[in-house]
Amino acid sequence: xxxxxxxxxxxxxxxxxxxxxxxxxxxxxxxxxxxxxxxxxxxxxxxxxxxxxxxxxxxxxxxxxxxxxxxxxxxxxxxxxxxxxxxxxxxxxxxxxxxxxxxxxxxxxxxxxxxxxxxxxxxxxxxx
Amino acid sequence: xxxxxxxxxxxxxxxxxxxxxxxxxxxxxxxxxxxxxxxxxxxxxxxxxxxxxxxxxxxxxxxxxxxxxxxxxxxxxxxxxxxxxxxxxxxxxxxxxxxxxxxxxxxxxxxxxxxxxxxxxxxxxxxxxxxxxxxxxxxxxxxxxxxxxxxxxxxxxxxxxxxxxxxxxxxxxxxxxxxxxxxxxxxxxxxxxxxxxxxxxxxxxxxxxxxxxxxxxxxxxxxxxxxxxxxxxxxxxxxxxxxxxxxxxxxxxxxxxxxxxxxxxxxxxxxxxxxxxxxxxxxxxxxxxxxxxxxxxxxxxxxxxxxxxxxxxxxxxxxxxxxxxxxxxxxxxxxxxxxxxxxxxxxxxxxxxxxxxxxxxxxxxxxxxxxxxxxxxxxxxxxxxxxxxxxxxxxxxxxxxxxxxxxxxxxxxxxxxxxxxxxxxxxxxxxxxxxxxxxxxxxx
Numbered sequence: 005x006x007x008x009x010x011x012x013x014x015x016x017x018x019x020x021x022x023x024x025x026x027x028x029x030x031x032x033x034x035x036x037x038x039x040x041x042x043x044x045x046x047x048x049x050x051x052x053x054x055x056x057x058x059x060x061x062x063x064x065x066x067x068x069x070x071x072x073x074x075x076x077x078x079x080x081x082x083x084x085x086x087x088x089x090x091x092x093x094x095x096x097x098x099x100x101x102x103x104x105x106x107x108x109x110x111x112x113x114x115x116x117x118x119x120x121x122x123x124x125x126x127x128x129x130x131x132x
Numbered sequence: 133x134x135x136x137x138x139x140x141x142x143x144x145x146x147x148x149x150x151x152x153x154x155x156x157x158x159x160x161x162x163x164x165x166x167x168x169x170x171x172x173x174x175x176x177x178x179x180x181x182x183x184x185x186x187x188x189x190x191x192x193x194x195x196x197x198x199x200x201x202x203x204x205x206x207x208x209x210x211x212x213x214x215x216x217x218x219x220x221x222x223x224x225x226x227x228x229x230x231x232x233x234x235x236x237x238x239x240x241x242x243x244x245x246x247x248x249x250x251x252x253x254x255x256x257x258x259x260x261x262x263x264x265x266x267x268x269x270x271x272x273x274x275x276x277x278x279x280x281x282x283x284x285x286x287x288x289x290x291x292x293x294x295x296x297x298x299x300x301x302x303x304x305x306x307x308x309x310x311x312x313x314x315x316x317x318x319x320x321x322x323x324x325x326x327x328x329x330x331x332x333x334x335x336x337x338x339x340x341x342x343x344x345x346x347x348x349x350x351x352x353x354x355x356x357x358x359x360x361x362x363x364x365x366x367x368x369x370x371x372x373x374x375x376x377x378x379x380x381x382x383x384x385x386x387x388x389x390x391x392x393x394x395x396x397x398x399x400x401x402x403x404x405x406x407x408x409x410x411x412x413x414x415x416x417x418x419x420x421x422x423x424x425x426x427x428x429x430x431x432x433x434x435x436x437x438x439x440x441x442x443x444x445x446x447x448x449x450x451x452x453x454x455x456x457x458x459x460x461x462x463x464x465x466x467x468x469x470x471x472x473x474x475x476x477x478x479x480x481x482x483x484x485x486x487x488x489x490x491x492x493x494x495x496x497x498x499x500x501x502x503x504x505x506x507x508x509x510x511x512x513x514x515x516x517x518x519x520x521x522x523x524x525x526x527x528x529x530x531x532x533x534x535x536x537x538x539x540x541x542x543x544x545x546x547x548x549x550x551x552x553x554x555x556x557x558x559x560x561x562x563x564x565x566x567x568x569x570x571x572x573x574x575x576x
Contacts, residue, residue, distance in 0.1 A: 044315045045319075047316055076189065078192070105196065110237065
């Protein structure tokens with residue numbers, strides 16, 4: 005429907021603009037601090053090499069949700085239609101079940117600085 | 133014919149425990165063979181050989197409660213949603229009957245108040261917030277008039293001043309233990325006081341699955357280490373982890389009370405023997421049926437095997453040839469639970485009065501099994517009753533509440549903490565369904 009689509013485009017434009025403002029307003033995350041957040045909050049389920057309870061997070065930034073080969077994703081994650089930009093990861097980490105109902109991911113990182121540092125760290129995890 | 137038998141005949145409810153206790157390989161079942169009344173006894177003399185599960189196992193989808201889905205209970209019991217919460221984990225009942233719940237991920241301690249037999253709380257308040265993954269809750273001093281609510285964050289123990297009836301902390305947190313080891317695999321820290329009030333127990337799970345990254349020591353180095361550390365104490369990032377630690381109630385005199393307990397998530401003291409009990413999550417990636425999780429009495433100075441040994445003198449293949457000095461010194465846990473069940477909560481049942489469960493439950497323990505991920509067919513996702521006689525475990529446990537599993541891939545609830553309300557009902561925190569369940573007997 006044209007009207008709906010128009011709204012969607014407008015909303016998308018608005019949220020992009022908002023994301024840009026947020027990006028300007030906030031300091032960049034510090035990967036070294038993010039590594040500590042990862043150890044403290046993520047490493048029970050996510051390994052840096054291969055599949056564990058959760059999928060590997062190497063290369064997660066920019067990856068489509070539910071796309072890591074070899075991991076048995078929930079149907080909810082496979083159907084999420086989300087690409088893990090820094091902004092989407094930031095939303096997800098504030099309440100995974102709110103963004104993707106049915107996900108097995110339970111960890112909430114409510115501190116914005118911790119989220120920023122963690123996402124900066126995740127951005128350094130590149131597949132070789 | 134009693135009503136339950138009629139309903140059981142119609143397939144509407146499970147029959148109570150009439151069948152014999154399941155032992156041997158048959159006791160290593162999964163959710164498809166779970167039902168209230170099924171009794172298992174997993175023994176240390178029969179531990180199957182196994183191989184690591186093929187890749188592709190993962191935690192389940194946690195889905196909304198399907199239409200018409202109900203928990204399965206024994207005849208005479210009901211399971212109803214008592215309160216909606218956000219990621220409820222540990223539950224403890226204050227001496228005045230108020231119900232304290234840790235919402236760990238949001239960093240809050242909630243307090244709920246309800247009259248005897250009430251189906252819902254009459255008051256729900258945030259007792260304290262801004263905490264760092266709080267889990268353990270304990271009231272001190274023991275007895276009817278505690279002055280403090282102790283809370284274990286993932287990296288510290290704090291206490292709030294408290295008087296009976298407080299729904300909000302009446303003062304800021306005081307730090308009792310400033311720095312617990314933190315990070316890595318296991319973040320929950322539970323608290324319990326000894327029944328004489330002199331010791332505060334703090335459980336700290338391991339940093340890793342099986343200490344894969346821990347440095348190797350030569351026999352001489354091991355001997356030197358053991359001279360100044362608790363039997364079986366680990367080192368490097370695992371120092372003071374996979375342990376139950378003990379302090380005085382002011383947080384002084386910290387030491388390892390018992391070691392080699394991979395992840396003691398919840399503790400409780402046995403009301404008859406006063407022994408400290410603990411439910412433990414054993415290691416992963418050894419196979420669907422290895423090794424059993426457990427509920428056990430925690431003996432001072434004892435070593436329970438992690439990471440080198442399990443269930444007595446069975447060597448972990450990832451530590452082949454290490455720590456021969458500990459062989460024969462590994463304490464076998466009391467009650468072995470199906471591997472990967474993930475026991476997260478334990479509470480002893482002592483209630484009397486009009487709403488209490490039948491007398492045969494008195495002195496037994498309830499254990500909540502959060503459920504497996506490292507297993508091809510799911511197990512856990514239920515509340516079991518651990519059988520004791522005169523305070524001593526028989527080794528048997530009975531399915532008490534089941535029904536959270538939808539199929540091999542999805543569940544609609546994951547039980548965590550258990551506690552007994554003053555009206556005799558069993559309260560169960562469920563961080564999959566974001567609710568607190570009330571399991572009641574009769575019309576209470």
